[in-house]
Amino acid sequence: MSLDLKHLRCFVAVAEERSFSAAARRLFISQQAVSRIVQQLERELGTTLLERTTRSVRLTPAGRLLLESARRSLAAVEATFNAVRHAGDGEPRPQLRVDVSSSGLQTGAEILRRIRRQHPDIAVREVEEGVPRGLVALREGRLDALFGFAAGVPAAVHAEPVRHERVLLGTAVDHPLAGLAAVPVAELAGVELLLPVETAPEWVRFVEGFCRQAGVVPRRWPGTTHGSVGAAEVVGSGLCVVPTTAWSVPPPTMVFRPLVDPTPVFTWSMMLASDATDRPELLALARCVRELSRELGWLDDPP
Incomplete structure (x- = not known):
């Protein structure tokens, strides 16, 4: 079997997402295909690149070594393709x-x-x-x-x-907290919050920080969403609330109230x-x- 770019792309996606399912969504292919392609790469190289458990995926030392080279290789290929693609257009855009x-x-x-x-x-x-x-x-x-x-x-x-930017709390229009002009952070005690799982750990730490100031341990909503449309659907239906900055187009199913005491600023x-x-x-x-x-x-x- 000869290796090609799809093997590197799949490996990099899994390594960065720490998840075969998330990598599959990113690449728009099935999870089974991602797993098969990564296994082909490992067989061809004769080494294990990823340690798999039921809950996580971790890089082996060989995987960490390959990841840096694979990223550089993919970036170089993309740059070359772009240069060739625009070769007949005069100056590249x-x-x-x-x-x-x-x-x-x-x-x-x-x-x-x-x-x-x-x-x-x-x-x-x-x-x-x-x-x-x-x-x-x-x-x-x-x-x-x-x-x-x-x-x-x-x-x-x-x-x-x-x-x-001052941080807001997004809720369903009929949520009890929606009736407040401003929501004290202490009111989040026991309320499930929509928080990112892996993509924004710095945001999660920020939320945890201002909650701790108010004596609150954040309670994470167990589900996940992707993008504002998915977030609006679960928050607008009352399943959870979301600490956030201002949205470009606020959906009609939600209202946004400033958080206070303390007033978090992002x-x-x-x-x-x-x-x-x-x-x-x-x-x-x-x-x-x-x-x-x-x-x-x-x-x-x-x-």
């Missing part, structure tokens, strides 16, 4: 791979809208890596810009605050690889974000 956490959130939607409107010549590709994986992707050149909470940022990454940062900040398209993005931040007073609220 500049591209930006940007992770804004979610375009369903107001901050990310505003950033994407501004850069696309002011620079239609730049092909902006929205990516959802999350901060931990996004920082790795920045260093390895697979991502150009990352927006979110700048937790554990290495020296190789430039981080610049762009917004201090700081969004723009993160760029330090050795790439002089690229023209990244300079254009940074200008757009700084203009947007000044115009809308994003840094006016105290951290």
